Amino acid sequence: MERLIAAFSDLTGTEGVIPLSLAYAVCIGSLLGFITVYAMFAIWMERKVAAHMQVRYGPMETGGWHGWAQSVADALKLLFKEDLFPRDGNKLLFFIAPAVVFCGVFAGFIAIPFAAGIQIADLDLGIFFIISIAAVEVVGVIMAGWASNSKYSLFGAVREAAQVVSYELPSATALLVPILVVGSFRLGDFNAYQAQHGWLIFSGPFMWIAALVYFIASLAGCKRAPFDLPEAESELVSGFHTEYSGMRFSFFFLEEYASMFVASILMATLFFGGTTLPFNLFDLGNWGDYADAGRLAAQAAAANAPADLVAQAARAAAAVGPFSDLGNILAAHLGIVVLLLKTFFFIFVQMWLRWTLPRLRVDQVMAMGYKYLLPWGLFAVMGTAVWETYAA
């Protein structure tokens, strides 16, 4: 962000508002573009994953190759649909609710480091910011449920409020564990730390518990199965967005997939090495020693790192040679690829669970959060504190 402002101020030769707003426009535009494209891909992926688990093919026609353009076609269709509004509903709340819902998750994206330097705002309290801004979503859902003037929507909204608020506790508690180890709330620091010390998931016996607790709690936070109660279609028709259609409905969809992305990328960044490959094989953030690239690649192959990545790294290292600038750029890009691969792996796990598991009942969801996840999360925090003090 600061670099963008500086670049624009150089470009326009002015200071203050103009470069600032230009930089904002670029950031917001690129994020919106990224989320939209990602969501379309994720929806297509979800349909494909579901279909292949259910002995079907899923979309096959639109766009030619495996129906890749199905989501694009759907988005276009939704854009052209009539903007319906339920009679006797609260018009204002009904119309702004999808925006409020989307804003919370969207704002969370600005603190995410995709790679060293590729980040809109490097906040000191990045994790804290993402958790707290995501809670804005609940307000939007309650607005949507109330304004719809439908009993099913209201049920969905109340369930959502109860569930998301309850599951913020275990998920925040679980996130404290890596924070304890790294000693920072800044997401960029996690990449740097893990580049140096290896993946956090392997540091200490309590990190596994924390990762598991966070993953389960994030499922509930994203309203994914088996915690998809707010939109449980077999009970509540469609939950809080029953009365929505067209573009406003698609914003709820966008929000769901965007929050899946945030949860997964947090999981990848905080527990599974972020932009780094396992066991600190080669440090992608500071990939300077090109003479050793061949040796590193051999090591990587020996340690069963993903073969294509190893080959890619070896080729890249051989090709760039002494051009360290180009090498750094490549390294940063490879970091993004690694991070996105991990993120999509966790997104895939979320889809996998959704198409495998039945749905819990509302009281069972609450019991799960308060009776199991929260105590385990607290246990992991205590355990890590003790472990970090005495063992590490």
Next chain:
Amino acid sequence: MEALEMYAVDDRADVYTEELKLNLGPQHPSTHGVLRVELRMDGEIITHSRCDIGYLHRCAEKIGENVTFLQFNPYTDRMDYLASMNNNLAWSLTVEKLLGVEAPERAQWLRMTCAELNRIASHLIAFGTYGIDIGANTPFFYAFRERESIMGLLERPAGARMLYNYIQPGGVRRDVDEHWVDDVLAFCDDFEKRWLEYNTLLSHNRIFIARTANIGILTKDVALANGCTGPVLRGSGVKWDLRRDVPYLKPYDEVDFDVPVGEGTYGTLGDCWDRYWVRMREMIESIRIIRQGCARLAEIGGDTMDKQMKRMYKTPLEPEAGEAYMRCENPRGELGFYVVTEGGKSPIRCRARAPSFCNLSVLDKLLPGTMLADAVAIIGSLDIVLGEVDR
């Protein structure tokens, strides 16, 4: 105890919350058709429920009084449209009883085999849609894959995939082709493997058990008092199956099979899981019956339609004045047809005792005190077909 009562506060005294009236259906995804349940809710908990049926009423019984005996056969297809073979069978047996004829032996064995295949298809729907009710979407597609095979098998003799009109008064409409028996046996082998997959995926899933065990407990007395039959009654531990107790087809007397009943495996006897599990085990029992049926079909030959009944297809048949009642074990319970005729081409009274209708009558007793999500689980576990409830 007294000390405790001292602190007891009537939380309704100062906080009054209004009850919410919620219409579950008729256009709700989980009411298995057009059932409407009027619920009064206290938060997520149901305090009172009232079933409202009749959205799919098609005057089936009245139609039966206006068409000939044979013409009514396809109408029975459309009552419990998931178990058409069994409906055809019950109507055909009623007409045969009225006329005093009996289907030839090969027809009897074909009837039994087809009816059992249809029973599996019907239970597969119950299994798949129950998964969806609980929130697991994938079992549905697996169930439909196997159901598709069954429909393919039944299509070959019947010519239709869902509403067969195959079993007719006097026998069956046509004989099966020469490879049919082998293909049915191959399906049986395949199905047993798939059945184990279903159990891994859904039946013994922890979440599924948490959602269905101890939910919607139907006691033996209530089940009997309300005329419940089929898996709903057997889920409550009553070993009553017409195929075993009143063999309406001769082959049922000769084949060897068990009658599964609920045992309260994961919860209380008569809960949703028990009813579900009875259906699952019945599928395997049906496979056993089909195997024995196929073995016999490979041996015996002969006609598939009673000779004196064949003329019925040319001139409408006019049985002598009288009445007949026959009941059959359908996938959903006892289907009975009561026919009174005064000697005309059509009966003057035609009445169907539909199992879904009787099973549904316990719903209002099961719902109060449960949660909204349980209501869906309970309706699903009763496995109703609204085409049969309303007729």
